[in-house]
Amino acid sequence: MSAANSLVDQLDDLVSLERGEIDRRIFSDEEIFDLEMKYIFGRAWLFLCHETQIPKRGDFFEAPMGRDNVLVVRQKDGSIRAFLNTCSHRGNAVCRAEEGNVKNFMCTYHGWTFGLDGELVGVPGKSIFYKDKLDLSKHPLRKVAQLETYRGFVFATFDETAPSLEDFLGPTGRLSLDLLAERGDMEVIPGIQKFVVNTNWKFTVDNVFDYYHPQITHMSAFAVGAIPSPPDEFVEGGALTDEGNRLEVPFLPTDLHNIVMISEYGHAISGPEQAVLEKDYGSQEPFAWRYTPGTQEKLGRYGSRVAGHPHIFPTTWLTAGGQLSLRIPRSPGVTEIWWYSFRDRNASGEQQAAELSGHIHYFGPAGLLEQEDGENWAQSTLQTRGGVSREVPQLLKMGLQTSKIIKEDGLAVIEAPINEHAQLWTYHSWREWLRNPTWEELRARTTPGDYI
Numbered sequence: 381m382s383a384a385n386s387l388v389d390q391l392d393d394l395v396s397l398e399r400g401e402i403d404r405r406i407f408s409d410e411e412i413f414d415l416e417m418k419y420i421f422g423r424a425w426l427f428l429c430h431e432t433q434i435p436k437r438g439d440f441f442e443a444p445m446g447r448d449n450v451l452v453v454r455q456k457d458g459s460i461r462a463f464l465n466t467c468s469h470r471g472n473a474v475c476r477a478e479e480g481n482v483k484n485f486m487c488t489y490h491g492w493t494f495g496l497d498g499e500l501v502g503v504p505g506k507s508i509f510y511k512d513k514l515d516l517s518k519h520p521l522r523k524v525a526q527l528e529t530y531r532g533f534v535f536a537t538f539d540e541t542a543p544s545l546e547d548f549l550g551p552t553g554r555l556s557l558d559l560l561a562e563r564g565d566m567e568v569i570p571g572i573q574k575f576v577v578n579t580n581w582k583f584t585v586d587n588v589f590d591y592y593h594p595q596i597t598h599m600s601a602f603a604v605g606a607i608p609s610p611p612d613e614f615v616e617g618g619a620l621t622d623e624g625n626r627l628e629v630p631f632l633p634t635d636l637h638n639i640v641m642i643s644e645y646g647h648a649i650s651g652p653e654q655a656v657l658e659k660d661y662g663s664q665e666p667f668a669w670r671y672t673p674g675t676q677e678k679l680g681r682y683g684s685r686v687a688g689h690p691h692i693f694p695t696t697w698l699t700a701g702g703q704l705s706l707r708i709p710r711s712p713g714v715t716e717i718w719w720y721s722f723r724d725r726n727a728s729g730e731q732q733a734a735e736l737s738g739h740i741h742y743f744g745p746a747g748l749l750e751q752e753d754g755e756n757w758a759q760s761t762l763q764t765r766g767g768v769s770r771e772v773p774q775l776l777k778m779g780l781q782t783s784k785i786i787k788e789d790g791l792a793v794i795e796a797p798i799n800e801h802a803q804l805w806t807y808h809s810w811r812e813w814l815r816n817p818t819w820e821e822l823r824a825r826t827t828p829g830d831y832i
C-alpha cells in the first residue's frame with residue numbers, strides 16, 4: 381500500500397463531523413499537502429483574474445493554479461486563453477512579469493517564441509541546428525483543460541472532465557460572485573496586493589467564517605473606530621477580575637444572527653445578515669447598491685438578506701467591502717495572500733478613493749484586520765508542528781448538529797446565532813476532495829443533508 385493510500389484510509393479519523401474535531405496533522409503534513417495539490421488544486425475550477433484586468437489584445441496576467449503558474453492572455457479575437465508559464469523547450473518561464481501587454485512571449489533561455497495563443501512561432505536556428513526537422517506545431521505552451529468566465533470572473537481547471545463552471549459554482553458560488561458584480565460596473569483597480577503569512581492555507585479559510593473571534597482578535601480595530609463597535613452587551617462566559625468585576629472586554633451578544641449557506645463541492649457563505657450590518661453602521665447608505673432596481677431580485681430571497689462572507693472552494697474569498705482574496709498555498713506552513721480591489725466605474729473619484737482607502741486599511745499587508753488575524757493563524761500553524769501539541773485535536777463544536785438546514789431556491793440555508801457550521805462544512809468537503817472521487821461522487825458526498 382502506498383503512503384498516499386494509507387493517508388486516504390485515515391481521512392475519516394482526520395476530520396470528524398460527528399465529534400466536531402479535526403486532527404492537527406492536516407495543517408502540517410507534507411504528504412497531505414501533496415494530495416491537496418493533486419486532488420483539489422489539480423482538479424477544481426480556480427479563480428484567475430477579472431476580465432477588466434486584461435481588456436486589450438495582448439494583455440496578460442499571471443495567476444497561480446496550485447503549484448503551477450498560468451498566463452491568462454487576451455487573444456486577438458477578444459477571447460481569453462490560459463497556458464502554463466513554462467517553455468516547452470527546457471522549462472524556463474517564458475514571461476517574468478506579473479502582468480502587462482505583449483505581442484508574443486520570448487523565452488530568455490534560447491529564444492523560443494510563442495504567440496498570444498501559446499503556439500510556438502519561432503525557434504532560433506531552426507534550419508541550421510534542427511535541419512528543419514522540428515515540428516513547431518507539436519510544442520506549444522501547455523493549455524489549461526477548460527477556461528470559462530462568470531460575470532467577468534475568469535476561472536480555469538486542469539481537469540477536462542470537470543463539470544461546467546456554472547455547475548461547479550452552483551447557486552451558492554454564483555451568489556458569492558453576484559454579491560460583488562451587483563455593486564455596479566465593476567473593474568479591478570490596477571495593482572494586486574501580495575504578501576506571505578506563515579500559515580497553513582486552511583486556517584485562512586476557516587477564519588473567513590469565524591464570527592466568534594472579532595471582539596477579541598480585533599479589539600484594537602474596534603477601539604480606534606476602524607470598524608463599528610458591536611452593541612455594548614455582555615454575555616455569560618466573560619472573565620472576572622479578582623474582585624469579581626467584569627473585565628473590560630466586549631463579548632458577543634448571544635442573539636447575533638447569522639445566515640449560513642453550504643453547498644456542493646464545499647462552497648459556503650456565512651456571517652451576519654444584512655440587517656445586522658446596517659444596524660451596526662447606523663445607516664443603509666454604504667449598502668445603497670443592494671437596493672437598486674433588479675439587484676434584490678437577482679440576489680433572491682435569501683441572497684438579499686445575506687451580508688458575508690462568501691467563499692468559493694478551495695481558496696477564493698469575496699468580502700462585503702468589494703474585494704476578492706486568493707489564499708495561495710505555497711507549502712504546508714506558508715500561504716501567499718493576494719488582494720484584488722474592485723471599484724464601480726460610475727462612482728465618483730472621492731467615493732472610489734474612500735473605498736480603496738478602506739480596502740487597504742482593513743486587509744492586505746497594511747490591513748489592520750489581517751495583521752491581527754495573521755498573527756493567530758501563524759501561531760495556530762506553529763502549534764500543529766509540536767511533537768505532542770499536534771496530537772491535541774482542533775475543536776469545531778459550536779452549534780454541532782443543532783441547526784436545521786432549510787433547502788430553498790437551490791440553496792441549503794441555516795439561520796442560527798454564531799456557529800461553526802461553515803468551517804465544518806469546509807473541512808468535510810476538503811476530506812471528500814482528498815478521496816479523489818469522480819465528480820458525481822464528489823457532488824453526492826458534498827450535498828448537504830438535514831443537519832451539520
Ligand code: FES
Nearest residue numbers: 467469470487490
Ligand atoms: S528553455 Fe525556453 S528556449 Fe530553451
Ligand SMILES: [Fe+2]
Nearest residue numbers: 594597749753
Ligand atoms: Fe478577523
